[in-house]
Amino acid sequence: MxxxxxxxxxxxxxxxxxxxxxxxxxxxxxxxxxxxxxxxxxxxxxxxxxNTTPRHLPTAVFSHENSDVSRAILAALRNTAFFSFVREAQSVEEAEHLVRAGEVLFFVEIPAGFERSLRRGDRPQILVAADATDPVGTGNALAALSGVVASALVRERFVGAIAEEAQGREATSQDAFEIVQHRRYNPAGTxxxxxxxxxxxxxxxxxxxxxxxxxxxxxxxxxxxxxxxxxxxxxxxxxxxxxxxxxxxxxxxxxxxxxxxxxxxxxxxxxxxxxxxxxxxxxxxxxxxxxxxxxxxxxxxxxxxxxxxxxxxxxxxxxxxxxxxxxxxxxxxxxxxxxxxxxxxxxxxxxxxxxxxxxxxxxxxxxxxxxxxxxxxxxxxxxxxxxx
Amino acid sequence: MSERAAAPAGTGERSAADVAIAVEGLSKRFGANLVVDDLTMTVRRGQIYGFLGPNGSGKTTTIRMLCGLLTPDAGRGTCLGMDILTQGREIRAHVGYMTQRFSLYQDLSVKENLEFVARLYGVPKPEAAAQAALERLGLKGRGRQLAGELSGGWKQRLALGACILPGPDLLLLDEPTAGVDPQARREFWAQIHALAAEGLTVLVSTHYMDEAERCHEIAYIAYGRLLAQGTVANVIAASGLHTYTVDVKGEGPREASQRITDLSQKLSAALGVDMVAPFGTSLHISGRDAAALEAAIAPFRGEPHLVWRKDEPTLEDVFIDLMRGKDARR
Structure with missing residues (x-):
């Protein structure tokens, strides 16, 4: 053998x-x-x-002005289905309290004179404060945020060339860059x-x-x-x-x-x-x-x-x-x-x-x-x- | 069965073709334990070589070194003419090793196990070879049964079948008959002798004295040292033991037992008696010094109901004596 x-x-x-x-x-x-x-x-x-992209997260709004722009922004936010506006706050303190108490996960503050600044191209700021104790829960909503706002403004034709310019600037900043990627391959954030x-x-x-x-x-x-x-x-x-x-x-x-x-x-x-x-x-x-x-x-x-x-x-x-x-x-x-x-x-x-x-x-x-x-x-x- | 090789091992030069195993000074140490100590032995081709010794004496370790499963710490040797230190792989292709513990796959059927072995050794037409082995082993009806469901005797038969299936030149069997009934043991040994007649060399370790007597030659190993080797007759003769057997006659079993126990106690303490072992209503009394033994039993020879006769020491007497002697020297 x-x-x-x-x-x-x-x-x-x-x-x-x-x-x-x-x-x-x-x-x-x-x-x-x-x-x-x-x-x-x-x-x-x-x-x-x-589900790492939870929807309809409770959100409080504190808007200093009631303009077409602010209404368009809020409508766009609601349309993402991430945000559900459950409270209207009258002050920053009240909004902060709601977040601390866990009644809402976000509050959105639209500053006074937002529409005017936007038309002047001043890049006014919208504050979105999130309860980041669960970053996974709120992260996707935040990621979807500014892109949604920008496109809402374009769609509503409040800003023509200025908005495009603003978008271009956003794309160069780090946050915007990531959002752009996200939106391309998983637009719904599923x-x-x-x-x-x-x-x-x-x-x-x-x-x-x-x-x-x-x-x-x-x-x-x-x-x-x-x-x-x-x-x-x-x-x-x-x-x-x-x-x-x-x-x-x-x-x-x-x-x-x-x-x-x-x-x-x-x-x-x-x-x-x-x-x-x-x-x-x-x-x-x-x-x-x-x-x-x-x-x-x-x-x-x-x-x-x-x-x-x-x-x-x-x-x-x-x-x-x-x-x-x-x-x-x-x-x-x-x-x-x-x-x-x-x-x-x-x-x-x-x-x-x-x-x-x-x-x-x-x-x-x-x-x-x-x-x-x-x-x-x-x-x-x-x-x-x-x-x- | 009783055909025994005439020449004792280790004497004279033999041609390489005649020798299956030749090792010299083999030693193996596990930590501080010297398990095999300077072991030298020769096994001729076609021989059935019995490997005896108490538990933990180094039998398994020696067998594993022979087939290259363990590397010796010292010593050298050949197995089927191949170097055990460098040609382990070649040796394994020609050696069938039956482990002490059943080591075929319990979750494979009998036939699947045999086919696995056949394929692994490159036997042509493995399915046919496995089928032939089944028939040869008398396992024909059990081919589809899982190996793990076989009884001890059948498992042993299957393990041996798997060992010889590739047609090895040397069989290393490590306590193949442990826990197997006498009938199966007898059949097993008949098969071993048939294989030896075909030219196979068999090295078999065992605890059973009757099995030792079925071997051509035996080696007795204790505490890793080879204490005796040769034919059974040689080993007994070389022991230098003298033995008397005394039978108790004409008494009831209870009185007879009482008498045996008393006598055993008295003789054990006597000078010149090295070993006393009861067998039913008789007693084996052995000593190395014939004259001293005679003197020791003299006072009891006249007692009633006792029948004395001079006897041959058994292999068991010899081994127990060897082990005791070794103990005393340690």
Whole structure:
């Protein structure tokens, strides 16, 4: 008897592992069910229950003048559906009190002589004070604010050329710049459009990490590793054999999430499906490799799960899924750049919402590929070929 | 069964083709524990070599070093002519290793486990090979059953089947019959002998004395040191033990037990007696010094109901004596 060498032998051994892992996977009904349930459950929970753009927020108004302009502004605000004018304040103090008491989340103050200043091109100020204790709740409303006001004024033709000039100036200021972006890709500010691509990445990260993180430690705990090591198989072959079946699971999950996102939340697919598939495949493999690396580092299954969560937490917080990436401090951005989810989120949001093509995604794609190779390298180096 | 190799191990030069395992000065340390200490042994091809010793004596560690699963701290050696330090991967392709704990996949069926092994070793037509193995093992009707649902005896049979499926040249069996019923054990050993007849070398560790006697040669290892090796007859002869057996005759079981217990206590304390072991209504009394032993039992020879005879020490007597001697020296 001689062990086959060369490519045929390699493929034969990898196939043996794949078939074995696949059978074990299908036999574990509970695990298989969770693989299907996790994405659907999370999508529905995040998509329906968690709304980061709440509407009809209680707002107080304190207007010093009752002009056509001020009425147009208030009407425009009401039309965004973010603001619901529940109180009319008679003084700044009263308005402040309403905010402190929690009766309103915003108050809008239109200064005296607003219309006149506007016509003179003085860029008069409207004060919108927000209860920022929940920045997520009020942030979107604030973001929608000045753009809405500007366009309302244009629409109402109170200001012709002056308004255009004013808009141009706004666009150069930082706040305005961000608003312009927001309005372009998600004009209604629907949070689901942003959340579904985010969830696609987050769910894949969680499930892929955990499943491979358990794979090696489970063999050690069940005592099967000793047999496996006594057979003529190379660590790379074991790794590939354990990763491939889960790639299929990852693809299944991605299809489920995207399908549900398109059907339930009308998420658009602006870019190419092929590019999306390639990016997703790369991302799935990168996460499986990282999970597998944890598997070779951990002593038991519990440790492997803990390591996965240690990795999952910053992935959620620092990838731009939960908080805007550009708003994070420099050190957090550096950590974020080391997480596959960060790069995948940029890619998948780009492809789905902005119609980004291959050339726009090269940087993040390369980063993802690099992270995957790094994880695989560590895993193979760390894999103990003996029981020492 | 009782055919035993004539030449004791470790004597003379043998051609490499004749030797399956040859190791020298093998040592392994786990932390402060010296688990295997300067172990030297030779196993010839086609031999059934029994590996005996108390729990924790280093049997498993030695077997793992032989197939490259553990790296020795000192020593060198070859397994099937390949260096155990550098050619672990090649060795594994030719060695079937049956672990002490059942280590096939419990959530895979019997046939799937065999197919996995067949594919991994690159056996042509793995499905057919697995099917053939099922039939050979008498597991034909159980191919679809999950391995985890098999009883102890069937699990052991499956594990052995998986080991020999790729057609290895050497089998390393680590306590293969622990917890298996006598019938299954007997069938197992019949199969081991059949395999040896086909030219396979078998190294098998066990706690059972009757199994030791089924081996061509045995090695006794305790506290990581090899204390005795050779054929069973050689090992017994080399022990230098002298044994008497005394039977209690013509009394009821209760009186007989009482008499055995009394005699056992008195003799244990006597000079010249190294070991006393009761077997039913008889007692084994052994000592290294024949004259001292005679003197020790002389006062009891005239007692009624006792029938004395000179006996051969059993393998168990020898091993327990070896272990005690080792204890005393420690």
């Amino acid at each position: 001689t062990a086959r060498t060369g490519v045929a032998g390699f493929l034969g051994r990898v196939t043996a592992m794949i078939v074995k892992e696949y059978i074990q996977l299908t036999r574990d009904r509970v695990t298989f069910a969770t693989m299907i349930m996790i994405p659907l459950l999370q999508l529905v929970l995040f998509g329906y229950a968690i 949070s689901q459009l942003n959340i579904v691509p985010g969830l696609l990445g987050t769910i894949l990260t969680m499930t892929m990490l955990i499943f491979t993180a358990l794979s090696v430690t489970r063999e050690i705990e069940r005592g099967t590793m000793e047999s496996l090591l006594a057979m003529p198989i190379h660590p790379v072959e074991i790794m590939l054999g354990k990763i491939v079946p889960y790639v299929m699971v990852g693809i299944l999950q991605a299809v489920l999430i995207l399908g549900a996102g398109i059907i339930l939340f009308a998420v658009p697919v602006e870019g190419s499906v092929a590019v999306l598939s390639a990016a997703t495949l790369l991302f799935i493999t990168a996460n499986l490799s990282i999970g597998y690396t944890f598997s070779t580092l951990a002593q038991n299954q519990l440790q492997a799960v803990q390591m996965s969560f240690m990795f999952f937490l910053p992935s959620i917080l620092l990838s731009g899924f939960m908080f805007p990436f550009s708003g994070m401090p420099q050190w957090a951005q550096w950590i974020g750049e080391g997480l596959p989810l960060t790069h995948y989120l940029r890619m998948v949001r780009g492809i789905l919402l902005k119609g980004s093509g291959l050339s726009d995604l090269v940087r993040d794609g390369a980063a993802l590929f690099g992270l995957m190779l790094l994880a695989m390298g560590i895993a193979v180096a760390r894999f103990r070929q003996t029981l020492d």
